[in-house]
Amino acid sequence: MTNTLAYTNDAQSLQVKIVPLYKDNYAWLLHNQKHAWIIDPGQAEPIVTLLKQLNVTLKGMLITHCHWDHVSGIEELKQTFNVPVYGTVGSHPDISHGVTEGDLLSLDNTIVEVWQTPGHMADHLSFYCEGQNWLFCGDTLFSIGCGRLKQTGSMPELYNSLQRFKQLPPQTQVYCSHEYTLSNLAFAKAVEASNLAVMAHERKVIDLRNTGKASIPSSIATELACNPFLRLEHPAIINSVANQLGTNTTQTHYDTFKALREWKDRL
Structure with a gap:
């Protein structure tokens, strides 16, 4: 069954901001004028700094996988913001909301589909x-x-x-996690x-x-x-x-x- 996780609708579309971490990692901040979600928070401090600069509230974290350079900021961010963490159930102790293939996350008015x-x-x-x-x-x-x-x-x-990625529209923007x-x-x-x-x-x-x-x-x-x-x-x-x-x-x-x-x- 498709699982839709929703927040209050907001007329502003999300934008993507890059968050450089460590030597060559990137986290990705999806935000509008009020709210933000972070993908792969490998460090907390740079993310908190950007949230303050944008004057937005963190609403959740999305985790692709649980290698240390993608998850090391989760605990500190949870302590500060007490937000849900979406990822594969059981893969990390701080994941609070298990998601899997075909689940939909509604981040204000932007729909994010989960792919395995x-x-x-x-x-x-x-x-x-x-x-x-x-x-x-x-x-x-x-x-x-x-x-x-x-x-x-x-x-x-x-x-x-x-092979699955190859089928996406050519204009699809590819946000990977390393330089x-x-x-x-x-x-x-x-x-x-x-x-x-x-x-x-x-x-x-x-x-x-x-x-x-x-x-x-x-x-x-x-x-x-x-x-x-x-x-x-x-x-x-x-x-x-x-x-x-x-x-x-x-x-x-x-x-x-x-x-x-x-x-x-x-x-």
């Missing part, structure tokens, strides 16, 4: 806002890359989760040296990073053009993987994906 996107971890969630074309994908999809397998995740699960784009672009060039879109995007990202700006959000269009883990059908990538494996054997898309992920893991 396992792979990086078996209980990994993503949050999709169809009306706004927003995807908050944690550590499942990175810009020009994807998450590593950790603990309970599996390669087939990660492959299937990324890994430049290193991922270096791998994309090694895999598909002839891809001019990768070269152009690298120049854009270098300019952004040199001026202190984030490379995130990306878009599904950009990922389809540049991300080797979403381009498994392209002959240049198939051939590159075959060369790495030392074989001319025709591979399935999943075989290509598995070999790509293992190749990057060795770097």
